[in-house]
Amino acid sequence: MNAPTISEQELHAYADGRLDAARRDAVEAWLADHAEMRQTVAEWRIQGEQLHRAFDPVLDEPVPTRLAEAAKPTSRLPLGMAAAIAWLAVGGIIGYQLHGAAPPQGPQPSTSLARQAALAHAVFSPEVRHPVEVGAAEEAHLVAWLSKRLGADLKPPHLAGQGLELVGGRLLPGATGPVAQFMYQDKRGQRLTLYVQRDAQSSRETAFRFAKEGGISVFYWLDGHFGYALSAEMGKPDLLLIATAVYRQLNP
C-alpha cells in the first residue's frame, strides 16, 4: 500500500485533471489497488464528457438578436421613472408637432416587449376619459385602421367568455415601429391590455413567458412576425387563462 493518504478532494482534482505530475502518479498508484474507486472516478469523467456532449451544441447556435442587443450599452430606468419620461416625451412630441416640425429621433433603448407593454398599460389603463383612441362601438374602423398601420390583418380577440369586453384600441410608437394596444374591461372596471407589435426580424419563439413589472403581470410571446403581451393587475393563474384564450383565438 503506497500513499495511504489520498483524500476524496484529491480524487476529484485527479478526475478534473488538476493535479501536478507527482500527485497524479500517486493517485494513479493508489487507484491501481482500489478498483471500486477507480470505477467511480471513471464515471465522474464520463459525467464531464456527457455535459459537453449535451450542451456544447449551444455554443454553435446563432446568438439571438435580443442578446446581442442587450450587450449594447443602454440605460435602463425603473418603470415609474420611464413612465414619467414617456409622458414628457409625449409632451415634447406634441410641442414639436404644434410647430410643424418632426419629432426628434433619439436612439431606441432595447427594452423588452414585456417592459414596453407594461409601461403602456401603466400609462393608459388608469385613463378615465380617454383610455382608447377608437372605441369598441367603431370596432370595424378600429380594426381596419390598426391593420393598415401595422401592415397586417389584426383582429382583437373576443374575450366575453372570460368576462371581458373590448373597450377599444390605440396606436403607439414601439421599438420596431407602430404598435397596437387593445384594451378590455371586466364588470368591475378592471382593465387588461393586449399589446401587439410587428417584428421586422422573423425571430420566432412560441413559449409563453411571464414577467412582473411593478404590480403589473405580463404574459408575452412571439408568434411569427408578431410579438404579443397581455398585461393586467391580476394574479398569474387568472392572467394565464386569458392569455391561453387569446393565443387560441389568434391561432385557430
Next chain:
Amino acid sequence: MSRQADIVAEIPRLRRYARALTGDAACADDLVQDTLERALSRWSLWRPGNLRAWLFSIMHNRFVNQARGPRIVDCPGDEALPDLPTRATQTDSIELRDFARCLSQLSEVQREVLLLVGLEDLSYEDTAKILGVPIGTVMSRLSRGRERLRALLAGSELEESHLKVIK
C-alpha cells in the same frame, strides 16, 4: 467599443451554462439577457481581470435572485401552460436527454458547481469566488453532486433495462 466586443464574445459560453443550469432554452436566454444588462449597468465596478468569471458571478446572483426578486421572469412549467410547439434544441440522443433529465434533478447549488467545474472548466478557486462560498463548500457540493448524479444515472439505466426485460 472593445468592452462590447469582449462581452459579446462571452455570450455563447453564458448561453451554454444557462441552458444547462435552467434546462430550458427560453429561460436560459432570459437569464443571459438579465446578466448582460446587469453587467453593463455595473461596468464601472469591473476591475480588469477575468471577465468571464465576473460575468458568471453576475449570472449566479441573477439566478439566485430570480426566484425571489421583485422582477420575476419565470420558466413556463409543463403543467400550467398550453401545449405550444417549441424547437428541438438538443441532440435527439435518448442517452443525452436522459442525462439532462438526471442533471435537472440535482439541487441547484450542486448543479452550479458541477457545471462551473465540469462544463466551464473553471478552477475550484474561481468557482468558489463566483458562488461566494469557501472552497471547502465547493468541494463538498462537487462530491455530493457527482455522487447523486451517478446514482440517478444508474437508476435510470436500471429503469431502462427493467423496461427492456418487460417488453
